[in-house]
Amino acid sequence: MAVFKGKGVYGAVAVGKALIFKRQAAEVRRVSVQDTEQELERVNSAKELAVAQLTQIHEKALKEVGETNAEIFEIHIMMLDDEDYNDSIKSIIETQKVNAEYAVAVTSDNFAEMFANMDDAYMQARSADVKDISNRLIACLTSSGESASVQDEKMIVCADDLAPSETVSLDKDKVLAFVTAFGSSNSHTAILARNMNIPAVIGAGQEFLDALEDGCIVGVDGHTGEVFVSPDEETVKRLENKQAEDIKKKQLLLELKGKENITLDGTRINIFANIGGVGGIGAVLANDAGGIGLFRSEFLYLESEDYPTEEQQFQAYKKVLESMAGKKVIIRTLDIGADKQIDYFDLDKEDNPALGFRAIRICLTRPDIFRTQMRALYRASAFGELGIMFPMITSVSEVQKCLDMCEQVRNELSADGIRFNEKTELGIMIETPAAAVISDKLAPMVDFFSVGTNDLTQYTLACDRQNAKLEPFVDTHHEAILRLIEMSAENAHANNAWIGICGELAADLSLTETFLRMGIDELSVSPPFVLPLREKVRSLSLK
Amino acid sequence: MKEFSYTIKDAIGIHARPAGNLVKLIKGYSSTVTVEKEGKPPINATALMKLMGLGVKCGDTVKFTVEGDDEDAAVKGIEEFMNANL
Numbered sequence: 001m002a003v004f005k006g007k008g009v010y011g012a013v014a015v016g017k018a019l020i021f022k023r024q025a026a027e028v029r030r031v032s033v034q035d036t037e038q039e040l041e042r043v044n045s046a047k048e049l050a051v052a053q054l055t056q057i058h059e060k061a062l063k064e065v066g067e068t069n070a071e072i073f074e075i076h077i078m079m080l081d082d083e084d085y086n087d088s089i090k091s092i093i094e095t096q097k098v099n100a101e102y103a104v105a106v107t108s109d110n111f112a113e114m115f116a117n118m119d120d121a122y123m124q125a126r127s128a129d130v131k132d133i134s135n136r137l138i139a140c141l142t143s144s145g146e147s148a149s150v151q152d153e154k155m156i157v158c159a160d161d162l163a164p165s166e167t168v169s170l171d172k173d174k175v176l177a178f179v180t181a182f183g184s185s186n187s188h189t190a191i192l193a194r195n196m197n198i199p200a201v202i203g204a205g206q207e208f209l210d211a212l213e214d215g216c217i218v219g220v221d222g223h224t225g226e227v228f229v230s231p232d233e234e235t236v237k238r239l240e241n242k243q244a245e246d247i248k249k250k251q252l253l254l255e256l257k258g259k260e261n262i263t264l265d266g267t268r269i270n271i272f273a274n275i276g277g278v279g280g281i282g283a284v285l286a287n288d289a290g291g292i293g294l295f296r297s298e299f300l301y302l303e304s305e306d307y308p309t310e311e312q313q314f315q316a317y318k319k320v321l322e323s324m325a326g327k328k329v330i331i332r333t334l335d336i337g338a339d340k341q342i343d344y345f346d347l348d349k350e351d352n353p354a355l356g357f358r359a360i361r362i363c364l365t366r367p368d369i370f371r372t373q374m375r376a377l378y379r380a381s382a383f384g385e386l387g388i389m390f391p392m393i394t395s396v397s398e399v400q401k402c403l404d405m406c407e408q409v410r411n412e413l414s415a416d417g418i419r420f421n422e423k424t425e426l427g428i429m430i431e432t433p434a435a436a437v438i439s440d441k442l443a444p445m446v447d448f449f450s451v452g453t454n455d456l457t458q459y460t461l462a463c464d465r466q467n468a469k470l471e472p473f474v475d476t477h478h479e480a481i482l483r484l485i486e487m488s489a490e491n492a493h494a495n496n497a498w499i500g501i502c503g504e505l506a507a508d509l510s511l512t513e514t515f516l517r518m519g520i521d522e523l524s525v526s527p528p529f530v531l532p533l534r535e536k537v538r539s540l541s542l543k
Numbered sequence: 544m545k546e547f548s549y550t551i552k553d554a555i556g557i558h559a560r561p562a563g564n565l566v567k568l569i570k571g572y573s574s575t576v577t578v579e580k581e582g583k584p585p586i587n588a589t590a591l592m593k594l595m596g597l598g599v600k601c602g603d604t605v606k607f608t609v610e611g612d613d614e615d616a617a618v619k620g621i622e623e624f625m626n627a628n629l
Contacts, residue, residue, distance in 0.1 A: 071560055071563070072559065072560070074563060075562075075591075078563050078566060078567070078591050082590065082592045083587075083589075084590055084592055111596075114596050115595070115596065120556070120600060123558070123595065123596075123598055126558075126559055126595055130592070348627060349552075349553060349627065349628055349629070
């Protein structure tokens with residue numbers, strides 16, 4: 001047995017057979033052929049099949065990981081169509097009179113080598129793309145074209161790192177757990193694992209990969225971040241017990257459904273859920289969240305080829321409000337930027353997107369886009385309990401401009417005789433240190449604050465969220481962050497506004513008591529965290 | 544025939560995504576477009592793998608040569624693309 005330690009991103013346990021995520025093709029044999037025409041024909045049919053598969057994956061990716069991450073599949077399709085690549089396959093078949101598989105494998109090696117020999121780490125990594133498309137092509141040639149990763153039993157996927165593109169192509173129903181040797185807990189694998197409620201450990205190290213053999217048994221403990229290769233009987237037993245405990249806990253949590261979020265000494269708090277699309281509503285209701293504390297409106301823009309119309313947005317917002325049947329739904333206005341690009345927005349490339357032209361800055365610069373969304377939101381307000389919040393606020397004048405837009409839209413709708421809720425709550429995200437520091441000035445202007453702890457952490461500690469190297473420097477419990485939240489809470493309450501937390505920190509059970517003591521009114525978390533948080537609240541006493 | 548040069552400002556250069564998008568854009572024109580990186584022979588700008596294989600990095604200057612019926616539109620389109628993405 002060998003033990004490795006990484007970072008657990010979802011607290012659950014699994015034991016199962018390892019599926020080593022391979023980028024190398026299966027062994028290809030060189031076979032002499034007489035009929036080269038037939039081999040060329042086979043390459044063409046395989047290519048058609050491969051393009052069809054990639055087109056499907058691209059569509060799946062568009063839905064699951066967004067347009068920017070999905071784009072790589074379009075490039076894979078173009079690479080398959082590359083003239084030099086195809087000429088090379090053709091000439092090998094014709095001049096050497098060999099089988100198509102061999103010609104593809106040799107071509108793949110040559111092109112991959114070209115990239116691998118470049119003196120640029122990024123381009124070196126492109127050799128993986130060449131191998132990826134070539135392996136797919138070979139798989140299409142040899143079998144009926146089934147993807148190589150399809151297995152009959154549930155397995156533990158082990159990889160050096162999983163690119164979003166690779167993660168998407170895995171069949172989620174067949175994955176027991178993820179373990180990667182590298183990567184950060186911000187990676188897509190991590191985010192995906194969290195949303196799928198499956199155990200995942202990130203960054204188990206190269207030694208972990210070296211110790212693996214295909215089909216060997218792997219134990220994953222997402223609570224501790226431990227990974228066991230070929231665990232002994234005792235360890236398997238211990239993990240199975242832990243797994244049984246998790247299941248028991250889950251059942252216990254189900255019993256918490258319908259119970260109040262109240263501490264032993266009577267302090268109440270709202271526990272809401274965060275979702276990123278209409279598809280998340282099922283999970284919100286299944287986990288008994290009291291409302292939606294953060295509804296990301298970006299999906300409407302990401303799923304669309306062009307700016308979504310007022311009517312399209314109105315229908316989507318109305319559907320969410322109606323599905324939540326009178327429970328509060330806080331919708332955040334458009335939050336995109338250079339890191340979350342949308343083609344038709346035509347945003348300039350930026351060196352520092354986190355500090356760039358994003359979120360409310362785009363809306364205030366392009367009032368046409370802002371107005372369309374605000375009209376749709378206000379029209380939807382007639383169908384439920386809507387709250388609207390504005391992201392990336394740093395100043396009083398920005399809030400004033402948002403409020404002016406709200407007033408303009410309300411006047412327009414009144415003039416047109418369109419129904420809306422006059423009392424729709426308006427709030428702002430507290431996700432910049434600036435907003436927290438001047439929260440005394442901002443609170444009188446709005447009905448609520450919602451603290452976005454992910455950005456607040458990034459901006460307060462000057463640590464780029466996307467940079468895995470900085471992980472050791474990111475102390476999410478840093479006193480500076482907690483003080484900014486406390487300051488915002490005091491200023492909100494002094495001005496009759498309420499305050500919620502919708503970042504990852506809201507789900508951190510070690511801070512629940514701290515937040516309750518600060519008087520935080522609402523915590524909004526991923527749906528699977530709603531009931532554990534309720535259990536925690538019900539176990540606390542503030543006296 | 545038209546020629547123009549462009550110096551890459553993007554930190555990681557002509558990597559996979561922009562290369563793919565550039566090829567897509569150029570395929571939309573009927574003109575023949577070649578790209579040349581200093582010290583290397585010019586390549587057809589629609590050859591995606593070769594384009595990626597050029598290893599064009601931040602600070603490198605590439606020369607585009609455009610020839611065909613819609614060469615004016617193509618030059619304009621490519622220049623806009625390079626300015627916005629690279």
